[in-house]
Amino acid sequence: MTARGSGPGPAHRFRSPRRVPAALTALVVLGVAVLFLYDLAAVRSGRPGMGWRRDLADQLATHTPADLGVQLIGGGLVLVGLVLLLLALAPGLRGILPMRTPDQRAGVRAGLGRKAAAQILRDRAMEVSGVRSVRVKVGRSRVGVRATSHFRELDDVQADLDAVLAVGIEELGLARPPQPRVRVRR
Incomplete structure (x- = not known):
């Protein structure tokens, strides 16, 4: 986002790149995906599924969406998702005020x-x-x-x-x- 000169173009606020949270989220998603792929490959090759997956399937079979615990966990996950979405969309560098630049070169901002x-x-x-x-x-x-x-x-x-x-x-x-x-x- 470039800060333009005093001409007609608006100067946009600075935004935080947020590289560390994005990298950590990507690593967690990658780890879960690898775990599921490994378990799927093990089941396809004739081995039994991992114990945690069988326990999770049993729990999901016995608890319905009408159970209070399931609703509370689901509401908590929705709340966490909304907070993460809000943080992703909100500008992170509010302490920096954009300045005018003397020329109209793209990519120059102060x-x-x-x-x-x-x-x-x-x-x-x-x-x-x-x-x-x-x-x-x-x-x-x-x-x-x-x-x-x-x-x-x-x-x-x-x-x-x-x-x-x-x-x-x-x-x-x-x-x-x-x-x-x-x-x-x-």
Whole structure:
């Protein structure tokens, strides 16, 4: 997924590759498939099936889908499947904000971590005269800024912070610049 320049194309969020969970799932499925194939080959060659498979077949013959235990196990498996499906579809790298790229080359993308963006904006806000402390939280669509002023009028500090943060957000070069939300108190 590429982050496009400031042109008409949208910049997509970064997604986690999730290689380790996919590899573990593939290994488990492969192991179960090999086990079943081995047992099937043993039965076809005239040997008896594995004991666990015969026990499982007996259990399945004696328990019906109306049994409470079967329904609970089935519901648990459905719940696990839904959670795994949700995790597979949800983006995993929410902490990285996509940035604009200066050219339209395919495959080029840049991102900035939310914590790094917050630190940059915090440093900018601390340069404003009259600001004693600042807390900055960067989201996808908003930048929350809470500042404490100690000797200037709150309206003046708020106006200066709005101007400094507008310039700072623009200089971050984000594909979708978040809107600042500034609160100043004594």
